[in-house]
Amino acid sequence: MDPAYRPSLMEKGTGGSGVLPFAGSDLVLSPSQWSSHVVGKISSWIDLDSEDEILRMDSETTLRQEVAWASHLSLQACLLPAPKGTSCANYARCVHQILLGLNNMQLWLRIPLLKTDDDSMDVNSNSLVDSWELWNSFRMLCEHHSQLSIALDVLSSLPSANSLGRWFGESVRAAIIDTDSFLTNARGYPCLSKRHQKLITEFFNRSVQIVISGKPVHSLPKGSADLAANNNDSNFDGVHRHPLRSYLDYVGYLYQRMDPLPEQERFELGYRDFLQSPLQPLMDNLEAQTYETFEKDAVKYIQYQRAICKALQDRVPDGKASMMTTVLMVVGAGRGPLVRASLQASEETGRKLKIYAVEKNPNAVVTLHSLVKLEGWENIVTIVSSDMRYWDAPEKADILVSELLGSFGDNELSPECLDGAERFLKDDGISIPSSYTSFIQPITASKLYNDVKSHKDVVHFETAYVVKLHNVARLAPSQPVFTFTHPNRSTNKSNQRYMKLQFDIPSETGSSMVHGFAGYFDATLYKDIHLGIEPTTATPNMFSWFSIFFPLRTPVVVHPGSSLEVHFWRCCGPAKVWYEWCITSPSPSSIQNSNGRSYWVGL
Amino acid sequence: MDPAYRPSLMEKGTGGSGVLPFAGSDLVLSPSQWSSHVVGKISSWIDLDSEDEILRMDSETTLRQEVAWASHLSLQACLLPAPKGTSCANYARCVHQILLGLNNMQLWLRIPLLKTDDDSMDVNSNSLVDSWELWNSFRMLCEHHSQLSIALDVLSSLPSANSLGRWFGESVRAAIIDTDSFLTNARGYPCLSKRHQKLITEFFNRSVQIVISGKPVHSLPKGSADLAANNNDSNFDGVHRHPLRSYLDYVGYLYQRMDPLPEQERFELGYRDFLQSPLQPLMDNLEAQTYETFEKDAVKYIQYQRAICKALQDRVPDGKASMMTTVLMVVGAGRGPLVRASLQASEETGRKLKIYAVEKNPNAVVTLHSLVKLEGWENIVTIVSSDMRYWDAPEKADILVSELLGSFGDNELSPECLDGAERFLKDDGISIPSSYTSFIQPITASKLYNDVKSHKDVVHFETAYVVKLHNVARLAPSQPVFTFTHPNRSTNKSNQRYMKLQFDIPSETGSSMVHGFAGYFDATLYKDIHLGIEPTTATPNMFSWFSIFFPLRTPVVVHPGSSLEVHFWRCCGPAKVWYEWCITSPSPSSIQNSNGRSYWVGL
Missing domain, CATH: 2.70.160.11 (Hnrnp arginine n-methyltransferase1)
Structure with a gap:
C-alpha cells in the first residue's frame, strides 16, 4: 500500500524474511465481507511494458503479490490499472499467466473510455486514439479469458454513440466516473450531461456497477461536503455524510428515474444472452409446455387473424359471402390456435369456412379433438392426423395457413413442409404466410x-x-x-x-x-x-x-x-x-x- | 468429357436413368495404372462463383460427379480448374464439402503464377493482382485441408524472386508449363529463360512434378514435331515421337544438369520437414546412439579445438608454456569428444593441461573411463561423475568448456547449467563458449x-x-x-x-x-x-x-x-x-x- 514500495529496493538485507508491505490483515473484515463487498485495487504505479527493465520486473512481482493477496481474501474481483502506453504485451502475458492459475476471482482491467474522432489513416501513429483497440489487444493476448473483464473510466467528454455502442457487447463490469466529469446544476449540486445520463442508464440496463471516484469538487449549498475529512460511510444519515454522497445520490436518482421494464422484458430477463439450441419441430414432437408458451402470444394470432380476414374478403366478394364456402387448411395445426384464429376471421368477415386441421404430432391431435368437441366446431373442422408432406387430401384448399417459422425464417423447414402441402392448394390458392x-x-x-x-x-x-x-x-x-x-x-x-x-x-x-x-x-x-x-x-x-x-x-x-x-x-x-x-x-x-x-x- | 455437356440441359426427359456423359470406362486401364499414372482433370468450364445461378448449379453437379468418378478409379489426384474470378467462396465451399468426404485422393487447385508488381494501394480494386491471395482465400476457406494442394501454371513472365519464394512454403504438387512459355534456342529447340530454369530447379528440389501442356509451337529442324497427330506417348523412340518430346527432353536436361546433393544433405533427406521434439539432455540422459551421432560432427570439434588453442595461447605466453599448467574443465563431457579436442589443442599449442571431465550421465561416464584408459590419459584427465550445478570442485578452473547448446541456443538450459559451473571458474577465467x-x-x-x-x-x-x-x-x-x-x-x-x-x-x-x-x-x-x-x-x-x-x-x-x-x-x-x-x-x-x-x- 506504500506507493514508494519497490521489490527491487527491498530485497537486499531482508534475507528473504521481510514482512510484505501490506497494510492491515485479513482479520479486518469477515470472510463474507471480503468476498461480497470488496474489490481489490492493484497498485497503480505498475508498468509491465516500461522500457526500464527494473521497473518491469518490480511491477510483475508486485502484481503477482497483490493478486495473490486478493485471492487469499477470496475477493470477487481485482481492479487492474490501465496499460500505461499503447503496448501491453508483457502486461497481458503476466495477467494471462495469473488468469490460468486463478480461483473464481475476476480481473477488471481499467480502460479509459476514449476515442479521438480524428480518422487518422496513419497506421504507424503511436498515439492512442482508440482505447478499445488497447482492450482488444489485451483480451486477445489473454485468449478471450472469461475472467478478464473491463472497468471503464468514464471521462468528461464521450466518444460518438456508435463508438460507445461497441462496449455494450463487451464484458464491462464497472464504470468509474470521476467527480471531475460531473457538471453542476442550477442549485449547485453535481449532475451529468444528457449523453452521460444516457450512458449511465445503458450501464444500469446491463448490470454494470457505477463507481464514483476522485475528490468532491462541488461545494454544496448546505455545506455538508465540509465534513469530507471523515472517509467512512458507515453512518448514512445525520452528521457524518460521505463526502461523495451527493454524487452517489445523483446516480441513485438516475437509477430511480428509469422506466420500469415492460412485462414482456421481465418475462424474458432469465433468457438474456442465454444460448438455446433451436427447436426441431419437424423431427421431434413439441411438448405441451412449448405449445402452452407459444399459444399465449396474442399478438401473433391477431396478425394471423387479420391476414385471414383479408384473404377471405379477397377470395369471396361481400355479395357471395353466404353462398360460398372457403376451404381453409391449417397445416401444422398444433393444439389449434390457428384454427381458432381462422374461425374468428370467418365470424368477423361473415365468410363461411370448411377447415382441415392437419397435424403430425399425435399428442397435439388429442388436444385438438377435445378442443373441437369443447367448442362445438365438429361441423366445420376436420382433424387430420398426418404429416402434411405425405397427406393425401380429399380436396384442394383455397387457403393454406401455417406457422412453421423459426427465428431465422426457414430454419424450421417451412419451405420443405409447404412444398409438400402445396400439392393440395388450388392453383389460385393463397398461402399464409405468402413469403418470409x-x-x-x-x-x-x-x-x-x-x-x-x-x-x-x-x-x-x-x-x-x-x-x-x-x-x-x-x-x-x-x-x-x-x-x-x-x-x-x-x-x-x-x-x-x-x-x-x-x-x-x-x-x-x-x-x-x-x-x-x-x-x-x-x-x-x-x-x-x-x-x-x-x-x-x-x-x-x-x-x-x-x-x-x-x-x-x-x-x-x-x-x-x-x-x-x-x-x-x-x-x-x-x-x-x-x-x-x-x-x-x-x-x-x-x-x-x-x-x-x-x-x-x-x- | 463433352465440353457442351450441362446437367441442367440433360435432366429433362431422361427420367433420372440417363447415362453419365463420361467417355471410356474404368476397364481401359488396370486399377494400379489408374492410381499410379493418372491425374484426373475436372472440366475446365465449371464456374461455381458465376452470377448465373444455372451455371453455378451445373458446375457444382459436374464437379461432384467428376470427383466421384476419379475417386472411384482411386486416382492419386484430381486437377481442379483455377477459380474464374477473384471471388471463390462458393467453389471453396463445394470443394471443402468434397474434401471432408474424400478418400486419400489429393485435389490440386490450378493457380496461375501471377503477381503484378504494381503496388496499388487501392484495396477495393477488383482486378486480380496476386494469385497467391486467391490461393490463400481458398485454402483458408477450406480450413487448410491437407489434401488440398496446388498446381501452379507457370506463365511466360515471372513475378519477383521474393514473390515466387512464397510458393516454396506452400504445398505445390505440380508446375504446369505451357509450350508458349518456352523460348527458342539458336538451334531451334525449345528452352527456358534463366529465371524459368532457376525456378524449375527449385521445383525439382522440392519434388514438384513438372507438366508440359499446350500444343507444340516449335518446329524442330528434324521435323519430328510434324507427327504431332499421334497423341499417344506409348512409343518412346523411333518414328512415333511424342509431339511434346522436345519440351520434355529439355526439362529432363535441366534435371540432369543439377548438382548432386552433398553428402550431408543426402544424410538429412529423411529429416526434411519432419517435426521432432527437442532433446531434454538435462532432465533425461542421452542414449549412446545420440552421442554417436553428435560425436561424428567433425566441424564442430575443429571449431572447439581452435577456440581452446586461442584461449590457451592467451592464458599462457609462449615463454611460460613448459612451466604453467592450465586447469581446464569440460562440463558436460559426455563420452569425451571435447576432452579429446582439448588435448589436441594442448598438443598443438604446447600448453600443459590438467583436465576435469564433469558429466552427470553415469552411462556416459562408463565410456569416458574406458576412453581415458585406452588413450593413456590417466595422468591428465580426472573424471567427475556429477551434475556440474552441484559439484564441489577441489580447485578453480582457468577454462570452462561446454557444449550445452540447443538449436535455439539457450533452450537446453546452458545458462542455468553454466550459472552453476561458474562457481568454480577463476575470476579471470574463460568460458568456451563465451556467449550465444x-x-x-x-x-x-x-x-x-x-x-x-x-x-x-x-x-x-x-x-x-x-x-x-x-x-x-x-x-x-x-x-x-x-x-x-x-x-x-x-x-x-x-x-x-x-x-x-x-x-x-x-x-x-x-x-x-x-x-x-x-x-x-x-x-x-x-x-x-x-x-x-x-x-x-x-x-x-x-x-x-x-x-x-x-x-x-x-x-x-x-x-x-x-x-x-x-x-x-x-x-x-x-x-x-x-x-x-x-x-x-x-x-x-x-x-x-x-x-x-x-x-x-x-x-
Missing part, C-alpha cells in the same frame, strides 16, 4: 462467444443458437439473406440458397470485433400484414421468437474503412437441411459447418 | 503447420520442434532474440528474457502467410571463433543442429506495408524453463504456452 425472409447483422457478443468457446470443440462453434440478445453491440444494419415465397410456382423448386453480403460498419465506430451474426426473420402473412423480429420492423409485444446467433470460430476485427463480406448457404440433403457460413473480408475464415457436420435440421 | 544468441525469422511452412494441426490440440501448437526446414519460405532476415554471456559477472543473474521484434517483409513479396518462426543460434566460442546455424552465418558442413520451429496457433497473413511484431519470453520457474510467444501486429494473437503449460524444459 431471413436477416443477419454482425454483432459484438463477448459473453455469447465465451459461452460457445467454453465447450472447447468445433461443434458448438458451428451451431446456431436461439438467444435473447442483450449484452451485444449491433455493428451495422441488418440485411436480407434468404427469401421463400408461397405458393412456389417456379419450375426450379430447389430450396438451396446462397447469399453474399457486404456490411459496412460506420467509420466513426472505430475498429470492432465481430463474434458472429444475429439472425432474424420477417414474414409477409398476406399483403400488408407482416410478422417479424427484425429489430427495425419487429412486431411489437410478440414473444414467440428470440433472435438466432451464428457464431464465428475465429472472431474477426474489422477496422474502419474495410468492409465485412459474409457468405451464407442453405444446403439441402436427402435427410437434413443445414447452413454453412464464412467471411471472406477483411480476411478469409474457414467455412463453418461444412456438410452440416455440426448442426443441421432433420427432414 | 538465438535468432528467429518468420516463415511460411504449410506442411509443418498441417502436421502440427493434425494432432487437433493446443499442446502441439505450443511446442517448439527441431526440424530440418526444407519446404519453407523465409519471409524476412532473421533477428537476434536472447543473448547470454559467460562468465556472467552481473549482479542480476536472472535468466529470464523478454524481446520484442519487428519484421518488415519486403513489399514486392506481396501478402504472405506466417505459419510460425524458424529459430537458430550463433555462439561465440572464443574471440573470433564462432559456431552456429543462423542461415547467413552458419558454420558449413556441421550437422549437430537442425533449426527449431515455433508454430503459431492461428497463422497470420501479413499484407504489404504492415509489419509483423513478435514477442518472445524466456520464463524461469523453480523446476522448469519455457518460452512464451505471441504476435501483436498486424493483429494480436493469443499468448502461446502460457506458464509453460504445453512445452517446457525441465531443470
Whole structure:
C-alpha cells in the first residue's frame, strides 16, 4: 500500500524474511465481507511494458503479490490499472499467466473510455486514439479469458454513440466516473450531461456497477461536503455524510428515474444472452409446455387473424359471402390456435369456412379433438392426423395457413413442409404466410462467444443458437439473406440458397470485433400484414421468437474503412437441411459447418 | 468429357436413368495404372462463383460427379480448374464439402503464377493482382485441408524472386508449363529463360512434378514435331515421337544438369520437414546412439579445438608454456569428444593441461573411463561423475568448456547449467563458449503447420520442434532474440528474457502467410571463433543442429506495408524453463504456452 514500495529496493538485507508491505490483515473484515463487498485495487504505479527493465520486473512481482493477496481474501474481483502506453504485451502475458492459475476471482482491467474522432489513416501513429483497440489487444493476448473483464473510466467528454455502442457487447463490469466529469446544476449540486445520463442508464440496463471516484469538487449549498475529512460511510444519515454522497445520490436518482421494464422484458430477463439450441419441430414432437408458451402470444394470432380476414374478403366478394364456402387448411395445426384464429376471421368477415386441421404430432391431435368437441366446431373442422408432406387430401384448399417459422425464417423447414402441402392448394390458392425472409447483422457478443468457446470443440462453434440478445453491440444494419415465397410456382423448386453480403460498419465506430451474426426473420402473412423480429420492423409485444446467433470460430476485427463480406448457404440433403457460413473480408475464415457436420435440421 | 455437356440441359426427359456423359470406362486401364499414372482433370468450364445461378448449379453437379468418378478409379489426384474470378467462396465451399468426404485422393487447385508488381494501394480494386491471395482465400476457406494442394501454371513472365519464394512454403504438387512459355534456342529447340530454369530447379528440389501442356509451337529442324497427330506417348523412340518430346527432353536436361546433393544433405533427406521434439539432455540422459551421432560432427570439434588453442595461447605466453599448467574443465563431457579436442589443442599449442571431465550421465561416464584408459590419459584427465550445478570442485578452473547448446541456443538450459559451473571458474577465467544468441525469422511452412494441426490440440501448437526446414519460405532476415554471456559477472543473474521484434517483409513479396518462426543460434566460442546455424552465418558442413520451429496457433497473413511484431519470453520457474510467444501486429494473437503449460524444459 506504500506507493514508494519497490521489490527491487527491498530485497537486499531482508534475507528473504521481510514482512510484505501490506497494510492491515485479513482479520479486518469477515470472510463474507471480503468476498461480497470488496474489490481489490492493484497498485497503480505498475508498468509491465516500461522500457526500464527494473521497473518491469518490480511491477510483475508486485502484481503477482497483490493478486495473490486478493485471492487469499477470496475477493470477487481485482481492479487492474490501465496499460500505461499503447503496448501491453508483457502486461497481458503476466495477467494471462495469473488468469490460468486463478480461483473464481475476476480481473477488471481499467480502460479509459476514449476515442479521438480524428480518422487518422496513419497506421504507424503511436498515439492512442482508440482505447478499445488497447482492450482488444489485451483480451486477445489473454485468449478471450472469461475472467478478464473491463472497468471503464468514464471521462468528461464521450466518444460518438456508435463508438460507445461497441462496449455494450463487451464484458464491462464497472464504470468509474470521476467527480471531475460531473457538471453542476442550477442549485449547485453535481449532475451529468444528457449523453452521460444516457450512458449511465445503458450501464444500469446491463448490470454494470457505477463507481464514483476522485475528490468532491462541488461545494454544496448546505455545506455538508465540509465534513469530507471523515472517509467512512458507515453512518448514512445525520452528521457524518460521505463526502461523495451527493454524487452517489445523483446516480441513485438516475437509477430511480428509469422506466420500469415492460412485462414482456421481465418475462424474458432469465433468457438474456442465454444460448438455446433451436427447436426441431419437424423431427421431434413439441411438448405441451412449448405449445402452452407459444399459444399465449396474442399478438401473433391477431396478425394471423387479420391476414385471414383479408384473404377471405379477397377470395369471396361481400355479395357471395353466404353462398360460398372457403376451404381453409391449417397445416401444422398444433393444439389449434390457428384454427381458432381462422374461425374468428370467418365470424368477423361473415365468410363461411370448411377447415382441415392437419397435424403430425399425435399428442397435439388429442388436444385438438377435445378442443373441437369443447367448442362445438365438429361441423366445420376436420382433424387430420398426418404429416402434411405425405397427406393425401380429399380436396384442394383455397387457403393454406401455417406457422412453421423459426427465428431465422426457414430454419424450421417451412419451405420443405409447404412444398409438400402445396400439392393440395388450388392453383389460385393463397398461402399464409405468402413469403418470409431471413436477416443477419454482425454483432459484438463477448459473453455469447465465451459461452460457445467454453465447450472447447468445433461443434458448438458451428451451431446456431436461439438467444435473447442483450449484452451485444449491433455493428451495422441488418440485411436480407434468404427469401421463400408461397405458393412456389417456379419450375426450379430447389430450396438451396446462397447469399453474399457486404456490411459496412460506420467509420466513426472505430475498429470492432465481430463474434458472429444475429439472425432474424420477417414474414409477409398476406399483403400488408407482416410478422417479424427484425429489430427495425419487429412486431411489437410478440414473444414467440428470440433472435438466432451464428457464431464465428475465429472472431474477426474489422477496422474502419474495410468492409465485412459474409457468405451464407442453405444446403439441402436427402435427410437434413443445414447452413454453412464464412467471411471472406477483411480476411478469409474457414467455412463453418461444412456438410452440416455440426448442426443441421432433420427432414 | 463433352465440353457442351450441362446437367441442367440433360435432366429433362431422361427420367433420372440417363447415362453419365463420361467417355471410356474404368476397364481401359488396370486399377494400379489408374492410381499410379493418372491425374484426373475436372472440366475446365465449371464456374461455381458465376452470377448465373444455372451455371453455378451445373458446375457444382459436374464437379461432384467428376470427383466421384476419379475417386472411384482411386486416382492419386484430381486437377481442379483455377477459380474464374477473384471471388471463390462458393467453389471453396463445394470443394471443402468434397474434401471432408474424400478418400486419400489429393485435389490440386490450378493457380496461375501471377503477381503484378504494381503496388496499388487501392484495396477495393477488383482486378486480380496476386494469385497467391486467391490461393490463400481458398485454402483458408477450406480450413487448410491437407489434401488440398496446388498446381501452379507457370506463365511466360515471372513475378519477383521474393514473390515466387512464397510458393516454396506452400504445398505445390505440380508446375504446369505451357509450350508458349518456352523460348527458342539458336538451334531451334525449345528452352527456358534463366529465371524459368532457376525456378524449375527449385521445383525439382522440392519434388514438384513438372507438366508440359499446350500444343507444340516449335518446329524442330528434324521435323519430328510434324507427327504431332499421334497423341499417344506409348512409343518412346523411333518414328512415333511424342509431339511434346522436345519440351520434355529439355526439362529432363535441366534435371540432369543439377548438382548432386552433398553428402550431408543426402544424410538429412529423411529429416526434411519432419517435426521432432527437442532433446531434454538435462532432465533425461542421452542414449549412446545420440552421442554417436553428435560425436561424428567433425566441424564442430575443429571449431572447439581452435577456440581452446586461442584461449590457451592467451592464458599462457609462449615463454611460460613448459612451466604453467592450465586447469581446464569440460562440463558436460559426455563420452569425451571435447576432452579429446582439448588435448589436441594442448598438443598443438604446447600448453600443459590438467583436465576435469564433469558429466552427470553415469552411462556416459562408463565410456569416458574406458576412453581415458585406452588413450593413456590417466595422468591428465580426472573424471567427475556429477551434475556440474552441484559439484564441489577441489580447485578453480582457468577454462570452462561446454557444449550445452540447443538449436535455439539457450533452450537446453546452458545458462542455468553454466550459472552453476561458474562457481568454480577463476575470476579471470574463460568460458568456451563465451556467449550465444538465438535468432528467429518468420516463415511460411504449410506442411509443418498441417502436421502440427493434425494432432487437433493446443499442446502441439505450443511446442517448439527441431526440424530440418526444407519446404519453407523465409519471409524476412532473421533477428537476434536472447543473448547470454559467460562468465556472467552481473549482479542480476536472472535468466529470464523478454524481446520484442519487428519484421518488415519486403513489399514486392506481396501478402504472405506466417505459419510460425524458424529459430537458430550463433555462439561465440572464443574471440573470433564462432559456431552456429543462423542461415547467413552458419558454420558449413556441421550437422549437430537442425533449426527449431515455433508454430503459431492461428497463422497470420501479413499484407504489404504492415509489419509483423513478435514477442518472445524466456520464463524461469523453480523446476522448469519455457518460452512464451505471441504476435501483436498486424493483429494480436493469443499468448502461446502460457506458464509453460504445453512445452517446457525441465531443470
